[in-house]
Amino acid sequence: MAQQQTAGPPATGHADLAGEFLDRQTPLSRIRNILHRYPALSPAIVLLVAVVVFGLLNDRFLRFENLSLITQQVSVVGTLAIAQTLIILTAGIDLSVGAVMILSSMVVAQLAVGSGIPGPLALLAGLVVGLGAGALNGFLVTRFKLPPFIVTLGTLNIFIAVTLLYSGGSTVRGSSMPGLLTWTGSTFPLGPVRISTGVIMMLLLYGAVAFILGKTAWGRHVYAVGDDKEAARLAGIPVNRVLMSVYLAAGAVLAMGAWLQIGRTNAASPNAGVDLNLDSITAVVIGGTSLFGGRGSVWGSLLGALIVGVFRNGLSLAGLDVLYQTLAVGVLIILAVSIDQWIRKVKS
Numbered sequence: 001m002a003q004q005q006t007a008g009p010p011a012t013g014h015a016d017l018a019g020e021f022l023d024r025q026t027p028l029s030r031i032r033n034i035l036h037r038y039p040a041l042s043p044a045i046v047l048l049v050a051v052v053v054f055g056l057l058n059d060r061f062l063r064f065e066n067l068s069l070i071t072q073q074v075s076v077v078g079t080l081a082i083a084q085t086l087i088i089l090t091a092g093i094d095l096s097v098g099a100v101m102i103l104s105s106m107v108v109a110q111l112a113v114g115s116g117i118p119g120p121l122a123l124l125a126g127l128v129v130g131l132g133a134g135a136l137n138g139f140l141v142t143r144f145k146l147p148p149f150i151v152t153l154g155t156l157n158i159f160i161a162v163t164l165l166y167s168g169g170s171t172v173r174g175s176s177m178p179g180l181l182t183w184t185g186s187t188f189p190l191g192p193v194r195i196s197t198g199v200i201m202m203l204l205l206y207g208a209v210a211f212i213l214g215k216t217a218w219g220r221h222v223y224a225v226g227d228d229k230e231a232a233r234l235a236g237i238p239v240n241r242v243l244m245s246v247y248l249a250a251g252a253v254l255a256m257g258a259w260l261q262i263g264r265t266n267a268a269s270p271n272a273g274v275d276l277n278l279d280s281i282t283a284v285v286i287g288g289t290s291l292f293g294g295r296g297s298v299w300g301s302l303l304g305a306l307i308v309g310v311f312r313n314g315l316s317l318a319g320l321d322v323l324y325q326t327l328a329v330g331v332l333i334i335l336a337v338s339i340d341q342w343i344r345k346v347k348s
Contacts (some may be wrong), residue, residue, distance in 0.1 A: 073309050
């Protein structure tokens with residue numbers, strides 16, 4: 001009897017192991033493992049399919065001038081998506097990115113035009129504004145342990161109000177600004193297409209942030225904090241310092257976005273970029289970064305921003321109302337979150 005009792009459990013254990021092995025070898029499990037290992041793969045596939053489909057629907061879509069226009073249109077949202085990615089990687093979310101960018105752009109423009117401050121000093125002031133906004137968000141999150149969603153929802157309204165009070169609701173035209181401030185909107189030929197300086201700056205920023213996240217201790221700490229704050233703390237990682245540094249880095253990126261926004265629109269308006277907050281979150285989520293933190297890449301966010309730009313442009317060329325463009329983006333968000341939930345099961 002003793003031998004039978006001791007022989008039973010190992011058999012069951014072997015059966016369980018065999019079942020788990022067979023489950024892992026199913027095609028869906030293999031796909032899930034691949035997508036978990038390479039978060040940017042799924043948005044890359046979506047982008048490729050979207051380009052092919054819209055190219056077949058309208059021959060104007062694949063023209064070089066239209067593709068150039070798409071890249072210029074996503075330069076600002078793509079830059080904001082970098083800041084949003086940093087926050088979401090730590091399992092947070094920032095609803096104030098657009099408001100911070102607009103506030104920074106108005107400070108830059110008003111100081112340069114209204115006060116006659118040279119362009120470089122005006123840009124430096126915009127950087128200080130971005131860093132200050134990031135520091136405020138980071139302080140409230142780390143010091144008072146408030147949820148990032150609530151903190152940034154509150155500061156969103158604060159920054160909008162401050163922007164309107166500071167600017168008086170007026171727009172500053174690019175023609176009255178120093179050339180340095182609108183320089184990011186200048187274009188130059190690159191083969192058969194024209195690329196704006198802002199697009200090149202955005203790509204360089206993506207390369208720098210991707211390197212920092214992937215090759216430095218700080219980047220590993222960001223992922224660790226987003227994956228499990230308590231485990232990161234037990235491992236000796238200064239969680240609050242990492243979080244504060246992430247919000248400061250995001251603020252600096254948003255100041256860069258303000259410069260790109262001025263060049264892109266050739267103006268600084270307190271009413272610009274109404275949808276930028278949601279568009280940045282959309283780009284990050286579609287790009288494969290998990291809303292639960294700890295998984296994703298900035299390159300995926302760039303692909304997400306391009307997907308949003310491609311869908312809006314392709315649907316516009318198809319003659320559909322702007323409401324259908326918004327509907328398509330909403331469907332993309334739901335699908336992206338659903339896929340993320342499915343991919344996360346690889347951990348269980």
